[in-house]
Structure formats: C-alpha cells, structure tokens
Amino acid sequence: MVPLDGYPGRYPAAIGFSNVEGMIQVEQLTKSYGGKTVVDDVTFRVEPGSVTGFLGPNGAGKTTTMRMLLGLERPDSGRALIGGRRYAEHRAPIREVGVLLDARAAHPNRSARDHLRIIARTHGISNRRVDEMIGLAGLESVAKKRAGTFSLGMGQRLGIAVALLGDPRALIFDEPVNGLDPEGVSWIRSLTRSLAAEGRAVLISSHLMAEMALTADRVIVLGRGAILADESMADVVSGAGRVRARTTRAVELADLVRRAGAEVLQLDASTLEITGLTAETIAETARTNNILLIELATVQVSLEDAFFELTHGSVEFRQTTTTSEDPQ
Numbered sequence: 001m002v003p004l005d006g007y008p009g010r011y012p013a014a015i016g017f018s019n020v021e022g023m024i025q026v027e028q029l030t031k032s033y034g035g036k037t038v039v040d041d042v043t044f045r046v047e048p049g050s051v052t053g054f055l056g057p058n059g060a061g062k063t064t065t066m067r068m069l070l071g072l073e074r075p076d077s078g079r080a081l082i083g084g085r086r087y088a089e090h091r092a093p094i095r096e097v098g099v100l101l102d103a104r105a106a107h108p109n110r111s112a113r114d115h116l117r118i119i120a121r122t123h124g125i126s127n128r129r130v131d132e133m134i135g136l137a138g139l140e141s142v143a144k145k146r147a148g149t150f151s152l153g154m155g156q157r158l159g160i161a162v163a164l165l166g167d168p169r170a171l172i173f174d175e176p177v178n179g180l181d182p183e184g185v186s187w188i189r190s191l192t193r194s195l196a197a198e199g200r201a202v203l204i205s206s207h208l209m210a211e212m213a214l215t216a217d218r219v220i221v222l223g224r225g226a227i228l229a230d231e232s233m234a235d236v237v238s239g240a241g242r243v244r245a246r247t248t249r250a251v252e253l254a255d256l257v258r259r260a261g262a263e264v265l266q267l268d269a270s271t272l273e274i275t276g277l278t279a280e281t282i283a284e285t286a287r288t289n290n291i292l293l294i295e296l297a298t299v300q301v302s303l304e305d306a307f308f309e310l311t312h313g314s315v316e317f318r319q320t321t322t323t324s325e326d327p328q
C-alpha cells in the first residue's frame with residue numbers, strides 16, 4: 001500500500017516497531033448490559049503482521065469488543081488498547097487505527113469523494129491521498145455519486161477507503177465482506193493479506209468461515225462473551241491430532257498403535273483413524289512390523305466444522321425445526 005504523505009518509510013517496518021506499536025490488545029475486558037455480561041474477562045492480542053479472524057455466533061460479543069477498542073463503549077473493567085494506548089489517548093487516532101464498523105456511515109447526500117475529502121481535510125490528509133484510496137477501493141467510476149445511492153458492497157468499499165485514509169498501523173474490520181460480490185470478497189482477502197504483510201495488525205470479524213480460512217493467520221473465537229479459542233489457523237484446522245492410515249493389515253496396525261497408547265477408530269476394512277500418536281510414530285511402527293502403509297495423512301477439518309465444535313454450547317440464537325405445517 002502507498003504510505004501516507006509525509007510518513008515515508010514507516011512500512012514495511014514490523015521489525016522496527018517497538019513491541020506494542022500497532023498492536024491491538026484486550027486485557028481482562030468485561031462489559032454488561034442490564035445485568036447480562038456480554039463480554040466476559042476477555043484477553044487477547046493481535047500482533048502487527050498478522051490477520052486475526054474474530055469469530056463467534058450471533059450475539060457472542062464481537063462488535064461490543066471492537067466498540068470498546070474504539071472508545072465507543074466504556075468497559076466495566078479491563079483495558080482495550082491500540083498501540084499501547086486507549087483509543088481516546090491517541091493524538092491522531094485515524095493514523096493509528098482504521099475502522100470499518102458500519103458501512104452506512106457516510107452522509108447519503110454527499111459524494112464518496114466529498115465524504116473522503118471532508119475526513120481527510122479535518123485530519124490534515126491530502127486530496128491526493130483521497131484519490132489514491134478511491135482507486136485502491138475500486139470506486140473511481142462512482143466517486144462523484146451520492147453515497148446514499150450506493151449498494152451495500154459499494155458502501156463497504158467506501159468504508160474501507162475511509163479506514164485506510166490515515167495509513168494506520170492497526171485495522172479493525174467488522175464484517176467487511178458483508179454485501180460484497182465474489183470479486184469484492186477476493187479483493188478484501190488480498191487487501192487484508194497485504195496490509196498484514198506490510199506490518200499492520202488486522203482484526204477482522206466474519207461469519208464466512210471458508211473465507212476466513214483463506215484470509216486469517218490466527219483465530220479468536222468468542223462464545224457468550226468468553227474466549228473459546230485463540231489459536232493459529234493451522235492448529236484450528238488440524239483435526240485435533242487425528243491421523244488417517246490405510247493398510248491391508250488394519251487390524252494388526254490397530255492393535256500395535258493401541259498398545260503404544262493411541263485411540264483407534266476403524267473406519268472400514270483398511271482405514272484407521274488414530275489419535276494420540278504422530279504420523280511419524282505410526283509410520284515407524286508400521287515399518288518395524290513390516291506393515292505396508294497405502295496412505296498416511298493427518299486429518300484436516302474445515303474451519304466451519306472446527307467452529308461448530310467449539311461453539312455448539314454457546315449458541316444463543318438457535319432456530320427450531322418446527323414449520324407451520326407441523327402439528328402444534
């Protein structure tokens with residue numbers, strides 16, 4: 001991405017960052033509304049140089065957490081910091097954190113370009129930067145149109161252009177792919193990846209699991225306000241250490257690995273699913289006993305499956321299967 005005028009050489013500078021610069025930090029954050037705790041002692045970090053997916057069922061507390069990071073809600077206890085400071089403590093927050101919370105934030109009667117220019121002017125940012133961001137967001141052909149006529153996807157693009165205007169080190173995007181067409185979804189993916197590659201910290205909430213699996217390096221899962229997982233994407237989809245082995249001597253191999261402490265599920269005459277031993281140990285056991293392996297692979301699960309497994313006890317709004325034709 002093009003650095004902001006007057007900020008030459010700030011990126012790529014992940015290595016040069018002091019340890020909290022650009023970092024998004026939440027420490028023991030708690031918030032209740034009307035006696036209901038919606039964010040419950042939440043602690044996590046989003047490091048510069050990474051995209052962190054912020055996942056959770058409806059009502060899990062993702063937006064409330066993001067709003068506390070942006071000083072829009074006051075925590076009951078705990079701290080929400082960007083670059084080591086509360087949002088309100090930054091002299092120029094637009095240069096610290098880029099935010100996409102509400103795609104409909106632009107004044108409906110103002111053109112996209114004017115909306116950006118007004119924000120730019122109040123923050124000492126040049127019109128050239130505005131034009132660059134219009135180009136980056138793919139809004140050139142509609143820059144003079146009223147924002148009120150924009151589709152949801154165009155509104156999202158305008159919101160992203162605003163978020164990037166100040167060349168911030170941290171980015172917080174709430175459901176950025178909402179309303180975008182496939183080309184827009186893929187644009188957000190490559191944009192967030194390149195923002196992270198430039199050394200920025202990116203926190204991005206989404207319900208689109210397949211997309212998150214392609215975009216995020218880390219995953220934080222919230223359920224009923226509490227952290228259910230904070231792991232690398234690779235760990236989340238690693239299938240909890242399960243290894244699938246195929247051999248013509250499945251019963252013998254099952255017996256051997258069980259004796260080595262593994263749990264074994266026989267899937268069919270030749271296929272075993274083994275938990276508790278690495279693929280390497282299983283291969284070694286098979287070789288020592290002259291058992292030919294036809295296939296050996298660690299099991300990967302989809303992010304969606306991993307998400308359902310993590311959150312099944314924390315879903316607040318679950319539809320019933322009753323239809324109007326069912327007897328009452």
Ligand SMILES: Nc1ncnc2c1ncn2[C@@H]1O[C@H](COP(=O)(O)OP(=O)(O)OP(=O)(O)O)[C@@H](O)[C@H]1O
Pocket residue numbers: 033038056057058059060061062063064065
């Ligand atoms: N201003 C408010 N007053 C009262 N309750 C609120 C307020 N804001 C949020 N809540 C409640 O807090 C809970 C968490 O909401 P939040 O919007 O943070 O969840 P979310 O994880 O972002 O959900 P979604 O995926 O549906 O956007 C919900 O039960 C919501 O109704």
